[in-house]
Amino acid sequence: MSSSTDPRFAAGLELLGRPISPLARIVQMLYLTGPFDRVAEVIDELREPIETHHATYPEPAALLRPHLDILETFERLKHPRPPLARIIDEDGSPLDAMEALALYVEQQLLTAELERINSLLCTPCGCTLCCIGPGDEQRQKFFEIPLAGHEIERFPLPRVESDASRAGSPHDEPPLSRDGHPFYRSPAALYHWQEGWSLILPRHAACPHLKPASGHCAIYPERPDVCRRPQIFAYALERSPAEDLTVEGRAVPGYRARRKLLAVWDCPYVQRLQAAIGAYGEACGLEPVFRENKG
Ligand code: SF4
Numbered sequence: 001m002s003s004s005t006d007p008r009f010a011a012g013l014e015l016l017g018r019p020i021s022p023l024a025r026i027v028q029m030l031y032l033t034g035p036f037d038r039v040a041e042v043i044d045e046l047r048e049p050i051e052t053h054h055a056t057y058p059e060p061a062a063l064l065r066p067h068l069d070i071l072e073t074f075e076r077l078k079h080p081r082p083p084l085a086r087i088i089d090e091d092g093s094p095l096d097a098m099e100a101l102a103l104y105v106e107q108q109l110l111t112a113e114l115e116r117i118n119s120l121l122c123t124p125c126g127c128t129l130c131c132i133g134p135g136d137e138q139r140q141k142f143f144e145i146p147l148a149g150h151e152i153e154r155f156p157l158p159r160v161e162s163d164a165s166r167a168g169s170p171h172d173e174p175p176l177s178r179d180g181h182p183f184y185r186s187p188a189a190l191y192h193w194q195e196g197w198s199l200i201l202p203r204h205a206a207c208p209h210l211k212p213a214s215g216h217c218a219i220y221p222e223r224p225d226v227c228r229r230p231q232i233f234a235y236a237l238e239r240s241p242a243e244d245l246t247v248e249g250r251a252v253p254g255y256r257a258r259r260k261l262l263a264v265w266d267c268p269y270v271q272r273l274q275a276a277i278g279a280y281g282e283a284c285g286l287e288p289v290f291r292e293n294k295g
């Protein structure tokens with residue numbers, strides 16, 4: 001049975017085959033060129049099926065309504081508000097306001113959509129690669145799971161938070177010393193680095209929430225953000241702190257346009273569904289990029 005007909009992947013493949021992003025571009029164009037004050041009015045008008053080069057959407061309004069809060073960002077085209085973000089092109093040049101807004105919305109739509117798709121595709125694989133440290137066959141000495149400050153409470157592990165850890169990164173040479181040896185030779189722990197917190201899984205270690213018998217996550221509904229986004233990523237925009245601005249005392253985050261969809265080749269469903277992932281990226285106007293992460 002080919003992967004594209006394997007029923008275990010059917011739900012994820014259906015979403016990959018019908019991305020929301022092309023519909024969002026249509027909404028943006030209609031909103032800008034039509035007599036609409038609010039984006040919700042555009043969506044209410046979409047009563048007929050829509051066909052694009054890549055997919056048919058029998059009920060476009062029903063697909064778009066759950067994303068109204070993101071799509072309302074387009075209202076800035078008619079109702080100017082303080083800037084949400086500063087977005088520049090990949091080469092550093094200024095970006096047209098329409099295109100910048102389209103990429104900003106696309107990044108958020110795809111992040112939400114891919115969380116669902118990744119979750120649907122991961123479950124049938126019976127794989128735990130994202131939740132364990134490197135094995136003997138891998139060159140890395142540890143794997144890192146970045147965590148937001150509020151997420152570390154979910155992990156009952158020792159914390160390493162010293163002047164030395166806060167001044168460096170896990171990839172520094174020489175490595176941070178813990179108990180007289182490189183930190184990655186100690187058991188799994190939470191580390192506070194210059195960039196923030198991360199869970200470090202040394203060789204043969206596992207996340208404390210990985211259930212050994214089933215391979216499932218014990219805190220699945222509350223798993224950290226980073227665990228929600230393996231292994232296909234929206235990379236329409238990249239956060240770029242160097243472009244941050246302060247406007248009238250308000251911080252405005254900077255981004256750089258990338259227009260890519262990243263997929264991590266180590267993941268079994270990425271390998272099996274390469275063609276469908278590539279087609280999804282192209283339908284969204286993003287260049288699909290497959291790359292190895294662990295190995
Ligand atoms: S929190 Fe859950 S999903 Fe995340 S690494 Fe641990 S077991 Fe895996």
Ligand code: SF4
Pocket residue numbers: 121122123125127128129130131230231266267268269
């Ligand atoms: S590598 Fe892929 S299939 Fe394996 S746990 Fe991670 S997301 Fe799931």
